[in-house]
Amino acid sequence: MPDCASCVARAVTRAGDMCRNTCGGTVQLDGCLVKYDNATFLGVEDKNVLLKKCGPSVGYNPEAMGSRDAVLGGLVGLGGPFRVGGSGSVRGVAQCTGDLSFGECQDCVVEAIGRLKSDCGTADYGDLFLGKCYARYSTGGAHDTSKAHGKANLGFFLMLPLLLLLLF
Numbered sequence: 001m002p003d004c005a006s007c008v009a010r011a012v013t014r015a016g017d018m019c020r021n022t023c024g025g026t027v028q029l030d031g032c033l034v035k036y037d038n039a040t041f042l043g044v045e046d047k048n049v050l051l052k053k054c055g056p057s058v059g060y061n062p063e064a065m066g067s068r069d070a071v072l073g074g075l076v077g078l079g080g081p082f083r084v085g086g087s088g089s090v091r092g093v094a095q096c097t098g099d100l101s102f103g104e105c106q107d108c109v110v111e112a113i114g115r116l117k118s119d120c121g122t123a124d125y126g127d128l129f130l131g132k133c134y135a136r137y138s139t140g141g142a143h144d145t146s147k148a149h150g151k152a153n154l155g156f157f158l159m160l161p162l163l164l165l166l167l168f
Contacts, residue, residue, distance in 0.1 A: 004031070011034035015027045015036065024037030043099050046132045047130050054126045055126065057123055058122055058140075067090045068139055071086060071087050081095060081100070082094075089140055094112065094133065094135040097133065104132075
């Protein structure tokens with residue numbers, strides 16, 4: 001798994017490159033999130049889509065989609081800001097930023113999972129990052145190099161931290 005501090009350093013560099021002369025910006029990398037703004041955002045819900053990735057469709061398979069829906073539904077029922085679930089070859093994870101209340105986190109995760117299921121349909125995997133939370137699933141194990149995002153592996157998929165860094 002990439003070092004958290006290295007990820008944040010890369011995100012801060014990218015924010016400087018991509019968001020020149022701005023008073024706010026967000027950079028989402030696969031390992032961290034950096035956000036800065038001159039307006040207060042701590043404790044404020046944000047369900048805007050920052051990033052969505054859907055894998056290739058595997059066709060409608062009622063058993064696989066049922067397992068996916070059950071795993072994602074289980075994530076909704078779990079408490080806390082970091083939620084992991086799985087059944088068979090289906091894995092799911094969801095996480096909120098630490099500044100949300102339990103109810104706000106729950107609302108964000110419900111929204112992310114609902115959009116993920118509708119937007120990615122019968123895809124083999126899906127990632128949906130909202131402003132204050134994310135949800136991911138994979139129906140074929142992890143997001144491995146044969147399917148998804150290059151060098152991701154199961155350990156990284158399950159341990160992906162979502163870090164909120166404030167820059168003043």
